[in-house]
Amino acid sequence: RKRFENKVAVITGAASGIGAATARLLAREGAHVVLADLNDNGGASIAADLGATAMAIKCDVSSAADIEALIKAAVDRHGRIDILFNNAGIGSFGTSVEIQPAEWERVIAVDLHSVYYACHFAIPHMPRGGAIVNTASISGMGGDYRFAAYNAAKGAVINYTRALAVDHARDGIRVNALCPGLVVTPITAGAQQLPGLKEEWESRIPLGRAAQPEEMASVVAFLASEDASYVTGTIMVADGGTTAH
Numbered sequence: 001r002k003r004f005e006n007k008v009a010v011i012t013g014a015a016s017g018i019g020a021a022t023a024r025l026l027a028r029e030g031a032h033v034v035l036a037d038l039n040d041n042g043g044a045s046i047a048a049d050l051g052a053t054a055m056a057i058k059c060d061v062s063s064a065a066d067i068e069a070l071i072k073a074a075v076d077r078h079g080r081i082d083i084l085f086n087n088a089g090i091g092s093f094g095t096s097v098e099i100q101p102a103e104w105e106r107v108i109a110v111d112l113h114s115v116y117y118a119c120h121f122a123i124p125h126m127p128r129g130g131a132i133v134n135t136a137s138i139s140g141m142g143g144d145y146r147f148a149a150y151n152a153a154k155g156a157v158i159n160y161t162r163a164l165a166v167d168h169a170r171d172g173i174r175v176n177a178l179c180p181g182l183v184v185t186p187i188t189a190g191a192q193q194l195p196g197l198k199e200e201w202e203s204r205i206p207l208g209r210a211a212q213p214e215e216m217a218s219v220v221a222f223l224a225s226e227d228a229s230y231v232t233g234t235i236m237v238a239d240g241g242t243t244a245h
């Protein structure tokens with residue numbers, strides 16, 4: 001059974017990691033995917049693999065104008081948006097004293113404002129049965145040392161997800177958040193090179209390893225699918241047990 005036959009899915013941060021794995025999975029299950037990323041070459045090469053109805057659009061999610069253009073392009077092409085996966089994000093290392101104001105503002109813009117912009121412009125084009133998934137993080141559930149801006153942004157995405165779910169339930173739109181633990185993607189690759197850090201992180205994961213991006217894509221697909229028809233406002237943790245102990 002193809003869960004997403006003829007569904008239109010807009011995915012941000014689709015050129016890499018969790019977004020790319022989700023674009024591939026949704027397309028395999030029948031979706032027309034719109035891949036949005038700053039890295040338009042990466043998005044275009046994935047889109048080329050995913051068949052004629054996939055398209056890639058260059059977009060800086062921290063720009064309201066870019067998101068407005070993204071949503072317009074998707075609607076011009078397909079007439080509606082069934083699934084919105086707000087996934088683009090950047091990390092940021094430092095305490096509140098270490099981090100500079102410009103970086104704080106950038107992290108909040110890319111990780112939080114982007115979600116509002118996409119919802120603001122997309123929801124009017126989402127029919128009943130639509131689904132939004134926002135990528136938060138377990139860093140948004142409890143402070144991770146020296147991730148002040150990231151913790152703040154992801155915590156806000158979690159509660160904003162609940163607000164969206166409540167506001168748009170009567171429109172027939174479900175909204176849920178994914179909270180990954182440690183996933184093997186370029187965002188964590190740098191930190192994983194630091195001596196001992198990978199081992200230290202993995203020692204705190206009951207399953208004993210980081211996740212592969214495909215293990216996040218399968219959760220996103222569930223939340224975006226009819227299988228989750230009664231699931232809205234949920235914060236879905238997929239962290240190998242990290243926050244369970």
Ligand code: NAD
Pocket residue numbers: 012013014015016017018019036037038039059060061062087088089090091110135136137138179180181182183184185186187188
């Ligand atoms: P990734 O670096 O592989 O992918 C992120 C993608 O977002 C990249 O393709 C990048 O070009 C794009 N991007 C960054 N800034 C952008 C912008 N301003 N506009 C448009 N695109 C932009 O990382 P990932 O691990 O797949 O991250 C996806 C999401 O998962 C992020 O929101 C991240 O915070 C979250 N997350 C990741 C982990 C992890 O361990 N990897 C854990 C928890 C949450």
